Amino acid sequence: MISPKRSVDDLPGDPRRLNLEYRSWHFVSSEGDRQGLDEWHVSVWANRFLDRPKWSATKTVQDDIGSMRFFRLRMDDRFSPFPFADAESYDTGLSNLVLGVYDLGGGGYRQEFRDAMTCPDGDLLVLFDVRLEEAWRGFGLGPILASEAIWHLADGCSAVATGTHPWESVGFRRHVSPLGHLLDPGSGEARALRDERRRDLDALADAYRESLRRGRPRRP
Template sequence: MTSARPKRPVSDLPGDPARLHLHYGHGHPATPYDYQDTLEPWHVAVTFGTGDEEWEEEEEDSDSPAPAAAGTRIGHLVLWRLRDYTGDNRWEVADAESGDLEVIAAAVLGRSGRTEYNAWFEKAITQPVGDLLILDRVTLDKAWRGFGLGPFLAGEAIRRLSGGCCAVAAYPAMGEYPEDREQVTEAYRRQAKKKIAALWESIGFQPFRRGVWLLDTALQAPEELMFARRDDLHALSAAFQQSRSL
């Protein structure tokens, strides 16, 4: 699948997107309790650089947005690892955390919710044995939206966190709502979900069931798409640098 052109002119970018940095975080007590052995939260902070770089000052253009300061946090991702073979009822674990996670668990697990994936999942995934990585949220500051950065960042995070997982699941849903809530009709929701799903398709997700999308980690296509998104980022960076040199 080819990538879409950025929806906004590259001159609107607050900084060179090639300077974005991902920071991975996960914490747990020495003795896990409740469902902590079964559901692992992973938080990925996205910053513009790390804050300790020595960059050349970019020339400011009165028509361009003010450049972002090094180390500025510009977004974050939330992922979950739903572990297999822990003895917990994985559906109950997901349901206790959030409605979106429950939707995903109900779509992929067997009736017991403990160890087995259902027949639909086993048919859709090449090697349906192991943990499930869930892509829950990708959030960017408004100044950085509209340039295709969300799929790129998600693909990079998935590459680093999906080891030992047979699949990655996502449930396209609205993360933010307009100020005028009356705009949020059923048609508005469908269109929003369609746009989000198209972004996830660009890194290898495929429609599964009940609104859930899956990425098969055993396939070569997702990795090829991830490298394609890296190429997109390099092209966006080059276009940004060119726009600042004019």
């Protein structure tokens, strides 16, 4: 269980009312398909109720409180790692993550990667960056949200790589160079940690509602 650094009384809203929106797009051409790359933007929304006159319908609004960005690299004959070496087109950090597990000479994954993963023949998912509004930080929500997004997008992936926030509580483990931080979706440990983060969310939400029952003023 993750221990929050801040009091639950400081939570801006109910954690159970958070939701994730997934967006991806590509150009309508054969070029995009041959690239073998999917970019995903995940928005984090907080639902809240607006105060309404008695007997009127309740109105709900959504606040944008964070985001995550993922890249899914399809390991088939469409994928080439070379575009990631171009710093003008792609961030060098992303290039290093991809080239760390990909064998430029032989093609496919490095042998070190194949030896380390449970099922080394799937795609590679990269957690590239994470943003969360300051008011929502310090409660352990970062790993909870990242875990949910990872498991939603990682179906069919052999691994998840990251160069940012390598949370051990989500399942990322440091491997010898050049592999870096990887999460193995096929491992029992990673699946168990996903369930733990969901229990963390339930515990945080229960504590938030208890703080309201104690008389904490509801935030606007």
